[in-house]
Amino acid sequence: MIVAEYPLGESSVLLSLGDGRKIECKLYGAPLNQAKGVAVMCHPHSLLGGTMDNKVVHTLWRTFKSIGINVLRFNFRGVGASEGQYDHGQGETDDLAEIMDWIAVKFPRQPIYLAGFSFGAYVAAAYVTRDRHVPLKRVFLIAPPVHHFAMEHIEHLNVPVSIVMGERDELVPVEQVMRWADKLAERSVVQVHMLPDATHFFHGQLLALKEKMLQDLAG
DSSP states (O other), rough: OOOOOOOOOOEEEEETTTTTTTEEEEEEEOOTTTTTEEEEOOOGGGGGGGOTTTHHHHHHHHHHHHTTTEEEEEOOTTTOOOOOOOOTTHHHHHHHHHHHHHHHOTTTTTTTEEEEEHHHHHHHHHHHEEEEEEESEEEEEEETTTTTSSGGOOOOSSOEEEEEETTTOSOOOOOHHHHHHHHHHHTOOEEEEHHHHOOOTTTTTTHHHHHHHHHHHOO
């Protein structure tokens, strides 16, 4: 159980999980009477250089912060100062669940958002499918790797979903993502944004990514 306080301003912290492991996080906190919500974000694949400082994850961070939403990004187990070993998404989802439970306790009356990029999008979606008690306002899945993880078995997400893809994504098959999004939309509220000039890492398209996110946050 995480018992640390959520600090004001920007800070780097090590959160202690229930099993005693430490997870490295960066947080931004505004006074409770000013914050408009809180968002948690998940980074790309741990074994392929993904960290919470990835430029797409940092864009998510800045997007939420720009409209007064508190933000938390963290390194998955085995990355940076986070303790543990890569666990193919299962353990990473477990850790996310603990963080989300902590966030819900710290912000009981605030809208809560979740966002993930690439592998982080898979972890975010896997978390949403769990029997959880944290109400979510919206989940953002950026370039979800439907081809590499068993996301085709995720047929329902009981929270509004925004999917952002680059039409020139060289790592994730766009057509496969669209098929999955169409299937998901049969039982879920789904908004899909296709950026025609964007690759997997959104080189030169981070502003366009931010604009799509702001559009859905304002909706």
